[in-house]
Amino acid sequence: MNKIEVRELTKIFGKNPKQGIKLLKEGQSKDAILEKTGMTVGVNRVSFDVKEGEVFVIMGLSGSGKSTLVRLINRLIEPSHGSILVDGEDLSKMDKKALIETRRKKMSMVFQNFGLFPHRTIIENTGFGLEVQGAEKAEVETQSKRALKMVGLKGYEDQYPKQLSGGMQQRVGLARALANDPDILLMDEAFSALDPLIRKDMQDELLDLQQTMKKTILFITHDLDEALKIGDRIALMKDGVIVQIGTPEEIMIKPSDEYVEKFVEDVDRSKVFTAAHVMIRPETIQIEKHGPRVALQRMKQAGISSVYVTKNNHELYGIVTAEVAAQAVENGVKDLEAIVIKDVPTVSMETTLNDLFAVIYDSPIPVAVTEGKFLKGIIVRGAVLAALAGNEVNLGE
Amino acid sequence: MNNIPQLPLVKWVDVAVSYLRSNARWIFDPISDFLDAFVNIISDGLMILPPLVFIALMVIITVILTKKIWGLPVFVLLGLSLIWNLDFWEGTMLTLALILSSSMIAIVIGIPVGIWMAKNRTVEGIVKPILDFMQTMPAFVYLIPAVSFFGIGMVPGIIASVIFAMPPVVRLTNLGIREVSTELIEASDAFGATGWQKLYKVQLPLAKNTIMQGVNQTIMLALSMVVIASMIGAEGLGTEVYRAIGRNQAGQGFASGIAIVILAIILDRLIQVLNKKKYSI
Structure with missing residues (x-):
């Protein structure tokens, strides 16, 4: 279900936006319009949908219009053209009263430089949204305390923002946005002002919170690594236009044009690709019907030194290595059960390559990729290295 | 230049003043009565x-x-x-009453005007030149119509002081509100604050220090009008100074001047203490 639908959203800064829109529709470029009319096209007929519960990242360099775009969505900046539908209601057509109501109930915002009120304590900052709604004092306090607890700031209620570190201040910013329990979070470069380690912590924490909150999050960033890490889908912006929308994988693997390609060149691929991208189809035997002889035969055919064993159709059971199988055949052992190693290294489909390294490095046998009890594939070292170096990855789901 | 007839500015103002004097009594009289009562209450209160x-x-x-x-x-x-x-007690209390009443009036009018300026560009465009006019026009000049409209005594003194002292509080209120960072304004808008909520909960508290500086300057300017106001019969320390000038009494002039300085320092320091910050920005 789409929570937000943005259609043809446009912002032109200047004296006669109507004329600008006409020129845009005639296909004139941003530069041409600036030269001809002196007006700046901030956002150029942008359309996209954000699904309920999705983390949608808008990514672009400074001047790409991403911060303007997020402000058009809650109308901190008035759109020149286009519509913003939230739950089917058009924000761009709302009067002042309805707009205030929507801002109070449906969406809240987290700011790059935190936007905390220096004259208010942490709890007063957190409760600001509820306070302006006219909520009861006790209600404001309970909700604020709950929100502060969620972000791990219990006990700081009566401090002032300047007494807290940057990371903690942004937690307050996040708590303030969560306090009135909105459906939508608008996060404008929320972590960009933090130093790298704190930023990583905050990203992890946001993802953790999101697991339980299931908010619809619109996240603005200029950092591609951040976008790839937290985004369910990413929109890449350039010169006020969205150049590509897709999942992190799609953006990495199928960049729509040179601009995107250049962008993703430097990305740390080990954080983007997962086990599912590099696993291969395993050679397997079944515990119920096969013995050591078949195992050895399979390995010989495929030219490998171990084979995975499954039961009940694809449930992971264990692994048999060539040495042990050969010995068993020599000694006349018939039962596979006797030689299966059950303690095999496993990872899930979503494990990133980054985390895969440690497992692969220590393991003499291929690592099993599982989904629940089922064996989905195996990972050999070569495939991981290939994925890091080039484009050799699976593009299944 | 000789071909161009002289602009009858002098005549215009004279005509306007005399017209207002005879036809606008219904405005000036109530104002005069109110101010008179106001300053009397304060001075009586101080001298009780x-x-x-x-x-x-x-x-x-x-x-x-x-x-x-x-x-x-x-x-x-x-x-x-x-x-x-030095036997300046009564004069000091009268002066204090003059300063307090004129700065109170200046502040009560000035802060809302400053807020309006901050919220509206057109208003700012109109008010700014008026403030310039009020501050640069020599104070003596508007003593003349003030006397025409309000007679002599404390009331025209208050009027002149208000006009002279109001600009700083207006300007600094405007500045203080405009100085509040865009992100904080965006934050209060984004959480659905109305215009009034934004003003009371965010803009005014954050502009408070700047506004208080304006209040301080307004009070100091009102104080500096004391001697000038005494020329039109506003009683107090100014009267002593004015009299000393007339009689060429250096000692008396200096002594009453010292009394004014003492009053100024006490007022200034006390306002600054009141304006201490609770939090750092």
């Missing part, structure tokens, strides 16, 4: 206490506000005692 009690009270208030025994409280004690000793 015997000097000794007043001095003791001021010292106690200063100790409480500054949380110090030495420094300002001692200055208040010695300064006010000196004024009493």
Whole structure:
């Protein structure tokens, strides 16, 4: 279900936006319009949908219009053209009263430089949204305390923002946005002002919170690594236009044009690709019907030194290595059960390559990729290295 | 230039003043009555206490506000005692009444005008040149119509002081509100604050320090009008100075000047103490 639908959203800064829109529709470029009319096209007929519960990242360099775009969505900046539908209601057509109501109930915002009120304590900052709604004092306090607890700031209620570190201040910013329990979070470069380690912590924490909150999050960033890490889908912006929308994988693997390609060149691929991208189809035997002889035969055919064993159709059971199988055949052992190693290294489909390294490095046998009890594939070292170096990855789901 | 007839500016103003004088009594009289009553209440209130009690009270208030025994409280004690000793007590109280009433009026009008300027560009465009006019036009010049409309005494003195002293509080209120960072304004908008909520919960508290600087300057300017106001019959320390000038009495002039300085320092320091920040920005 789409929570937000943005259609043809446009912002032109200047004296006669109507004329600008006409020129845009005639296909004139941003530069041409600036030269001809002196007006700046901030956002150029942008359309996209954000699904309920999705983390949608808008990514672009400074001047790409991403911060303007997020402000058009809650109308901190008035759109020149286009519509913003939230739950089917058009924000761009709302009067002042309805707009205030929507801002109070449906969406809240987290700011790059935190936007905390220096004259208010942490709890007063957190409760600001509820306070302006006219909520009861006790209600404001309970909700604020709950929100502060969620972000791990219990006990700081009566401090002032300047007494807290940057990371903690942004937690307050996040708590303030969560306090009135909105459906939508608008996060404008929320972590960009933090130093790298704190930023990583905050990203992890946001993802953790999101697991339980299931908010619809619109996240603005200029950092591609951040976008790839937290985004369910990413929109890449350039010169006020969205150049590509897709999942992190799609953006990495199928960049729509040179601009995107250049962008993703430097990305740390080990954080983007997962086990599912590099696993291969395993050679397997079944515990119920096969013995050591078949195992050895399979390995010989495929030219490998171990084979995975499954039961009940694809449930992971264990692994048999060539040495042990050969010995068993020599000694006349018939039962596979006797030689299966059950303690095999496993990872899930979503494990990133980054985390895969440690497992692969220590393991003499291929690592099993599982989904629940089922064996989905195996990972050999070569495939991981290939994925890091080039484009050799699976593009299944 | 000789071909161009002289612009009858002088005549226009004269005509306007005399017209207003005879036809706008219904505006000026109530204002005059109100101001007269207002300043009388304040000066009577100040003089109800015997000097000794007043001095003791001021010292106690200063100790409480500054949380110090030495420094300002001692200055208040010695300064006010000196004024009493030099026999300027009544004049000082009248002057204080003049300053307090004119700065109160200036602030009550000035802060809302400043807020309006901050919220509206057109208003800012109109008010700014008026403020320039009020501040640069020599104060003596508007004493003349003030006397025409309000007679002589305290009332025209207050009017002249208000006009002269109001610009700083208006300007600094405007500045203070405009200085509040865009992100904080966006934050209050994004959480659905109405215009009034934004003003009361965000803009005014954050502009408070700047506004208080304006209040301080307004009070100081009102004080500096004391001597000029005495020329049109506003009683107080200014009268003493003015009289000393007329009689060429250097000693008397200096002594009453000192009394004004003492009053100024006490007012200034007390306002600054009131304006201490609770949080850092």
